[in-house]
Amino acid sequence: MSRMRNLPTLVGAVLLGLCVCAPCFVAAQQTRADAEKDPVLNAMLQELDRSMSQLQLKGFAKPFFIQYRIEDVEGYQTKAEFGASEGLVHNRERVARVTVRVGDYKIDNTGAGGDGAVALESLDDDPIALRSALWMATDQAYKNALAAYAQKQAALKQVQTPPQADDFSHEKPVVMLETPPKLSIDAADWVSRMAAISGAYRKDSAAKDAALQYSRSEFDARAITEWLATSEGTIVRKGAAEYRELIAVGTQAPDGMSLDRSYTSTGTSLKDLDAPDAFNKHAQNLIASLVDLRKAPLVEDEYHGPLLLSADADADTMNALLSDSVTATRPALGTQARTNGAFASSYQTRVMPDFVDVVDDPGLKDYGGKGLVGAFDIDEEGVPAQAVNLISEGRLVNYLIGRQPVRDFPQSNGHGRAGLTGEPHPEIGVLKITARNGLSDTDLNAKLIALAKDDGQKSAYYAETLGGANSPRLLYRVNADGTRVLVRGAALDDIDQRALRSSIVAAGKDLFVANYYGDVPTTVLAPALLLDDVTVRRANRKNQKLPFYPPPE
């Protein structure tokens, strides 16, 4: 079976002429002895050894695998509204997640619920306290695992079709000790910067025309140090940091329609964030756009035809359509399915046009000088991250996978990721969508107009930004002469897997960097996309009453 392991990846690599590169960490070979110098790892290893050798309930199996993960999270958050701060959050905590597996690699307790336990950990590097929290969680996780294993054995007897793959992949143990990043924040400065930006409207004469109702800002920074130890000998210390600032403003149109705009700047270091002037400029643009939106006409009842998604809008669209579809997760017991989701049965078939390639490359740490929050060296299962060609010339050639194999994919490709205290599951890191022969914005726009003309349309549409899937915040009607008219109140339909396969006519050559700050940070790099058959229709959301009385002077 192991001979087959990277076949899909290799096929993709050959086609693309790219190398399936090893993760980019270089260090002298590190050992357990190096790890034991770290008081947290030392406590973890001691308790891990004790649990592996002694933890057993009479008459039941011992665990065959235990993994300890401790995360030390330090975070700052400051929010402001209308020009004044609501306060500063600074918190630091450690949490432990314990995974215990009973059974064997072929059939274990997973999939029947309860394969782990979490505990609050000690901030002090006190070995007894650190081990105590692990001990308590291990005891619970082991008992849960025994119960789940019994349930699973029973469930297996209920189905004729056996599982299509093993429960847990064998991987080579890794020892990797990084120096994690530390937060260095001038908190007072960020408090006043956020206060100032949320009050930008106060100096902006456009704000009155916008009848601005809210203006909020937020700055977040967090750094995580993660320690990982498994009974297989994997020992990891790694870290990550992410930073974000955002501004959100909103109003209502005279007919009551809610109009919202927001702008976020996200990165892996403070220098990735916008300089104050640039950020302020964005805030002003948002307010100006509210003025325009209030005056903008409603979108027509329904339109079917070409639409151009900006690279920004396309990044959100690709995130919504691809991110979950390209991961391989265990199918329901008793079925012959390979995986779940939109691409469950699409392996080796065409899912996008043949000029599109998609790769997930967690080793891509920056792009165009900007830090990518989705980058990582090693996943939460201690498997080094690999660049994975997912879609090659429009065909699905691989999936992102962790240590839970599916049919034909017996190994992890280093995408078993997890949020704080979460269970690892396959997740994108840096998803990069590229088009061969990508066009410039000007050419795309010309092509949009030409398409509309061929289609017998008076005009077409251009979506500049989305506020959630299928709901454009800035949508323009593009006339035959190239002029653009901002419209409001639209929803987009028919942008789905089918559209990915058969509606994409052309794509841009420049990629937008969308960093998604979150529990599992991810990045999507995407070009603008021209689709030939999209529905634009009225969203018809409830228009709330306008304010009953004017805001204070």
Next chain:
Amino acid sequence: MLIPDSANPVTREIFRGQKRIPAGKCLPVLAILPVLLLCLPAAGAQSAPSPLLEAMTSELHRAFTSLGKQPGQTDADKQTPPYFISYSVSDSSFAVIRAEFGALANSVSSRMRFADVQVRVGSPKLDNTHGNHRASAVQAVQLPLGDDREALTRSLWLATNAEYGKALDNYLRVETEEQVRAKEEDTSPDFSKEPSQVHIESAAPPVEIDRTAWEQRVRALSKIFREYPDVYQNIVMLTVQNQTDYFVSSEGSQVVTPHLSARVVVLAVTRADDGMDLFREQTFEAEDVAGLPSQATMEAAVRELGKSLEKLRKAPVTQPFDGPALLSGRAAAVFFHEVLGHRLEGQRQRGDQEGQTFTKDVGKEVLPSFLSVEDDPTRTRFDKTWLSGSYQYDDEGQKAQRVDLVSNGVLKTFLMSRLPIASFSDSNGHGRAETGHVPTGRQGNLIVTSTKTEPESDLRKELIAEAKQEGKPYGLYFEDISSGFAVTTRSSPQAFQVIPLVVWRVYVDGRPDELVRGVSIVGTPLAALKKIVATGDKSEVFNGECGAESGTIPVSAVAPAMLLSELETQRQAQGTARPPILTIPGAPAATASGKEAAQ
């Protein structure tokens, strides 16, 4: 419902980003990650007049004079103006230090401001808060810190606008419902008429503690449990909170009062071999950290907890029992809070769903004549013990009052907010709520006094005598009670249940007392309260938090020990999980019982 302070740890997770959260199956270990905040440069004690109070007052006035009076509206579009608006702002600075397993788990400080906006539409006789709509009559919003008038008034405007819209909607429903339903039994108005209150004090100072020293103290208390390896889990938490409450209303009230508190909570958990989870908790309260007991005193109390839990996990499970019982003062205090206190809350006397156990009993004997019960939030101490449930003004801006609820056994009145009931039309300063909730009549410091007292040693003799007389081999002594709940709705039995933590069998044949576990006290209030036959000569204080419709609020209950001729117990619900298989790290291998369980 009375909850020990520690049973309600903050349980939110931090930094759950906007991305989907993997469905973590079955991770129920503990409450983790309290989201806590760091202090901003604090405003300090404010010199009058407070810009916040001024912004609240002027924005409230503007709302009151603008809403429903906007020009240019057609008749059809005309909105009903509000007849009452209030803004209630809590500005609190706090510090929390938490230790577990003998090490620091969290240490943060914060300052936050929240505003509750209340808008009433209609008339005091019938308004948008009527009946089941009461809970919707408040809008909570986080307010900016500092004195920036524009930011403060804008936030209040947004919240007031939203709340007014809700009030109009609810008022329309109330009017319709009134037309279609049968006449209500209690036709009292929805809002009482009260004099406006003006009382302005200086703001509370920001919390300032020696963080390093307190971290060490909290850590040291938690570390004591290493002497008790069967105590599987412990939490020691110091919470210091200095809060200033601002209240303004369209009736002209302006109230600013500070409220300070410091509290150490110790919670310890073990599990018996049969799977029963057992815990003990101990709290220390004072107005500020300087008033808390010495470290030596707290350490001694923590050791007592540890010892008692190790004994408790080995104690036999007792069977359901119906016979004489002695409640310690602390146990009696919780008993009264649940069994009597909740049923004397004003709003429970009206409404179609309420059991109304005592509604028609004013002027009648509800307790033995030697007992009296008052609720006195104006009292800050009982002997030397600081009382959690004290306050100067309630959450409707009314002055706190000492209320004699039961005098010499006779029911006199109820705990009243501004919601009138048939027998009482006015507030007596007990309208209380957590931020985001509409105030209702709640307890503050419930104090039970007795004229028939005797030394506790005599009560014990009487317990034995009573048991003998009833032909029982033993009576029960309830030393400590954790919490309980009372059901007051009509659709269920009017029952109460309290969960004892430490229960002893006191044998009639002179055998030593035997610690037992696994029972809870159940009963119905009318029957149980009349079974009290004598009380002790010393009172004890229970400080805790009480949760009900208007949220979780700090309360105290004070009572002497009590002998009951009859009390019923039932088997307590219990867990079935085994104790930990391995011993706790750091424990000498032979001492802890965990190892035994594995064999």
